[in-house]
Amino acid sequence: MSRKPPSNPPPGGAPSADAAEYALGLMTENERAEFEARLVEDADLRAELAAWQTALADLAESEVAPAAPSPQLRKRLEAQLFAAPRASLWQSLWPYAAGGVAAALVLWAAVASDLLLPDTPLRPDLRSELAATPEGGNLSVLAAVDSATGRLEIVRLDGAPPEGRVFELWLIVGDSAPVSLGVLEGDTALLDLPETRRADLAGATLAISDEPPGGSPTGAPTGSVRAAGTLTAS
Amino acid sequence: MTPLEEIEDLLARVAMADRRAFGKLYDRTSAKLFGVCLRVLNDREEAEEVLQEVFVTVWNKADSYRVNGLSPMTWLITITRNRAVDRRRARKLPPAPIETADLVPDRRPGPEAAAMARSEQARILACLGELPRARAHLVRRAYLDGDSYADLAQATGVKLNTVRTWLRRSLISLRECLSR
Known part of the structure; x- marks a missing residue:
């Protein structure tokens, strides 16, 4: 009996080829839906897809000639974007940072299918780049505050706490004592400033210290200050 | 900072609504x-x-790439290519003809392919170089030009299922080479 290759290869037969077909946009609508359902459950398949997307993007980087778009495009774009408030991404990422695997998968699916999650707009008006102190090594942190809502976004670009320690974030307004804003877990955080702490934020200092797990036992910084920066109007 | 780190850094700032970083990006x-x-659509206006x-998507979702584990450039190129392909399909643009020269089966990888293989980014090029030329051409058409199976079938005059079988086999060989 001769063995012919299946004329219509069933999805599931060769996961790598399926991932490649998905990355290339070669699947029918049904196949795509089926593949996306598998993606949600299969971390290996997600890694396989990422490997294909990376290899194919490398191909585009190597072989596609760059071409300058017209200068008007940038103006149109800025007019479109900056005329209206935008949704904050960190809010949709928050469930992921909090460790909700199911939420992360939902988010992943939303990203994959290009849906926007419902979001409240975040309009930061104060920003700070926290620079490392001599003890801070390569610690680099960005902060943005929407002082209307008291919402504070933190992104750690680089650096990690010493072994067995955690990072704690402090707010220092004027000459007042540092007030803890909490322990920073993960690369990103979204915090709500207490209502009593929302005044006089412009010019206030944000600082990060290293503390024992769980944070400072005293309510004041006990470890070294690792990074600090001033909030200024953006 | 390497160019890649710079783009990553800019994306992190864009995710926090930093307009200056957006301009730089x-x-x-x-x-x-x-x-x-342009490669997909062949029309400047489109x-x-x-x-x-x-770029509207980038502004709104600048941190998505962290979630699905892609490097920043991969994420940007993937979004761009997929959007362009969606547009092309919505327009139902006919595929460009495939030239006979593109399909002539020949050539094992030459020394230049081996040299390119040393660079991580060019690995895909070296691996495409290991495929029969006509098959490598189909992969490029599918990704860079955004051809569907129907487009490729029309352009080659081969049945769609045959094109699909060819391409899937080529993709499996390609993946084996990439993971070596």
């Missing part, structure tokens, strides 16, 4: 991404519309 990446759009949509 546009300066660093728009020509590459516009090239990707390509600019797609590029505008892409």
Whole structure:
């Protein structure tokens, strides 16, 4: 009996080829839906897809000639974007940072299918780049505050706490004592400033210290200050 | 900072609504991404519309790439290419003909392919070089030009299922080479 290759290869037969077909946009609508359902459950398949997307993007980087778009495009774009408030991404990422695997998968699916999650707009008006102190090594942190809502976004670009320690974030307004804003877990955080702490934020200092797990036992910084920066109007 | 780290850093700032970082990111990446759009759409006006949509997405979802584990450039190129392909399919543009020369089966990888293989980014090029030329051409058409199976069948005059079988086999060989 001769063995012919299946004329219509069933999805599931060769996961790598399926991932490649998905990355290339070669699947029918049904196949795509089926593949996306598998993606949600299969971390290996997600890694396989990422490997294909990376290899194919490398191909585009190597072989596609760059071409300058017209200068008007940038103006149109800025007019479109900056005329209206935008949704904050960190809010949709928050469930992921909090460790909700199911939420992360939902988010992943939303990203994959290009849906926007419902979001409240975040309009930061104060920003700070926290620079490392001599003890801070390569610690680099960005902060943005929407002082209307008291919402504070933190992104750690680089650096990690010493072994067995955690990072704690402090707010220092004027000459007042540092007030803890909490322990920073993960690369990103979204915090709500207490209502009593929302005044006089412009010019206030944000600082990060290293503390024992769980944070400072005293309510004041006990470890070294690792990074600090001033909030200024953006 | 390497160019890749710089783009990553800019994306982190864009995710926090930093307009200046957005401008810089546009300066660093728009020509590459516009090239990707043009290759698929072959029309400047359409390509600019797609590029505008892409940067709106980048502004709104600048941190998505962290979630699905892609490098920043991969994420940007993937979004751009997929948007351009969606546009092309919505327009039902016919595929370009495939030249006979593109399909002549020949050549094992030459010394230049082996040299390129040393660079991580060019690995895909070296691996495409290991495929029969006509098969490598189909892979490029599918990704860079955004051809569907129907487009490839029409352009080659081969039955769709046959094209699909060819391409899937080529992709499996390609993956084996990439993971070596």
